[in-house]
Amino acid sequence: MSSPSIAVIIAAFNSASTIDRAVRSALAEDEVRECIVVDDASGDATVASALRADDGTKRLKVIRLSENRGPAYARNAALDVCTSDYVCVLDADDYFIPGRLRRLLERVTDDDLLADDIIIVPEQQLNAFTSAQNGKIGGDMPPNAGIKLQLADFIRSNIPRRGRPRAETGFLKPIMKRDFIERTRLRYDPALRLGEDYAYYARALMAGAKFRIVGACGYIAVERSNSLSSRHSIADLSELANFDSACISNGNLNDDQRAAFREHLRATNNNIAFRRALSARSEDGLLAGIATAAQHPSSLGYMVSEALYARYRKTRVGMENKDDHAKPDSIRLLIGEAGLR
Numbered sequence: 001m002s003s004p005s006i007a008v009i010i011a012a013f014n015s016a017s018t019i020d021r022a023v024r025s026a027l028a029e030d031e032v033r034e035c036i037v038v039d040d041a042s043g044d045a046t047v048a049s050a051l052r053a054d055d056g057t058k059r060l061k062v063i064r065l066s067e068n069r070g071p072a073y074a075r076n077a078a079l080d081v082c083t084s085d086y087v088c089v090l091d092a093d094d095y096f097i098p099g100r101l102r103r104l105l106e107r108v109t110d111d112d113l114l115a116d117d118i119i120i121v122p123e124q125q126l127n128a129f130t131s132a133q134n135g136k137i138g139g140d141m142p143p144n145a146g147i148k149l150q151l152a153d154f155i156r157s158n159i160p161r162r163g164r165p166r167a168e169t170g171f172l173k174p175i176m177k178r179d180f181i182e183r184t185r186l187r188y189d190p191a192l193r194l195g196e197d198y199a200y201y202a203r204a205l206m207a208g209a210k211f212r213i214v215g216a217c218g219y220i221a222v223e224r225s226n227s228l229s230s231r232h233s234i235a236d237l238s239e240l241a242n243f244d245s246a247c248i249s250n251g252n253l254n255d256d257q258r259a260a261f262r263e264h265l266r267a268t269n270n271n272i273a274f275r276r277a278l279s280a281r282s283e284d285g286l287l288a289g290i291a292t293a294a295q296h297p298s299s300l301g302y303m304v305s306e307a308l309y310a311r312y313r314k315t316r317v318g319m320e321n322k323d324d325h326a327k328p329d330s331i332r333l334l335i336g337e338a339g340l341r
Helices: 019-027 046-052 071-079 100-106 123-128 151-157 178-183 196-206 234-248 255-284 286-294 297-323
Strands: 006-012 032-039 060-064 086-089 113-116 119-122 147-149 175-177 211-214 219-223
Touching (some): 006 019, 006 046, 019 032, 032 071, 046 060, 100 113, 119 123, 175 178, 255 286, 286 297
Parallel strands (some): 006 086, 113 211
Antiparallel strands (some): 113 175
16 A cells, blocks of 8 residues: 655745745655645745745645735645645744654554644754754654643643743644545634634544644744744734634533633733733833723733733843853753653
8 A cells, every 4th residue: 555645735925035945845755745835925035935946746836825815824725725645734934854754654543633742943053953953753652652632621732821932732733634624624714813723723623633642753843033923913812812702602512621712712812901001002101001901900910910020031131141141042842751641
């Protein structure tokens, strides 16, 4: 029997400096039948850079959108044309270590979605990074090891926790059975420009998906200070809150699942309130910021806590810079070995 085929889909916007690396790493995988790049109306040379990475095997397909519609819409455009057994998302900033997809396929049991832990590499350390520095990639984990995700646990894992590196399972990039995607008519929510993966995986789990996480197999996420997730707007957060609200109204959820969505919604609304207060202060001064904060009494505790923590962080960073001993962020795993036991 031939090994299963995989379609790698890459939504790209103004990614000329990184898209060639992403495409080359996808085409280097023998299991990839299709590498589908969807250019989301970029204003730079993203398309030309992607085409330069073509290896002549006719597996690279480039779709150009006439207007910017966001990553969810772009990924749907790729889902509509792919024909492979599995689908895998690759962000335009990121890349695969050779053999990542083979290692994942070797671990497939009855999974509809199978994700490996992500290796996060700060952009400033990319030149020094090698796969050997990460230690054991994939390791000797047996096929049935890892985490079997349940909906309530998945939702709660995507609530940010202050003081720790980001570890939300919504950042994972699983291989996904295309027959499950088509049978359930699963598509990304085009209204979301933030948390589109979180919403997609939540919908998959609500549709009955078997979703498992195993150890790192070689997905490299390049951590950039100017990434979209660090620049999300109040409007983006509001759309994410709308998703949670709609899910809470789903009559098929049990009490714990509904409670988890409420917790995630509360965290998102707290973030919205805080950003509105910061925006008012920036535009109209301190009193305007205080007045805006007072309009959200249920979020006041969160906002005070965040403001104090931000001041603490600013003071700490200033002291580190004075001593000139600040260390760059480290290479790390999104979840880590402890989370996979």
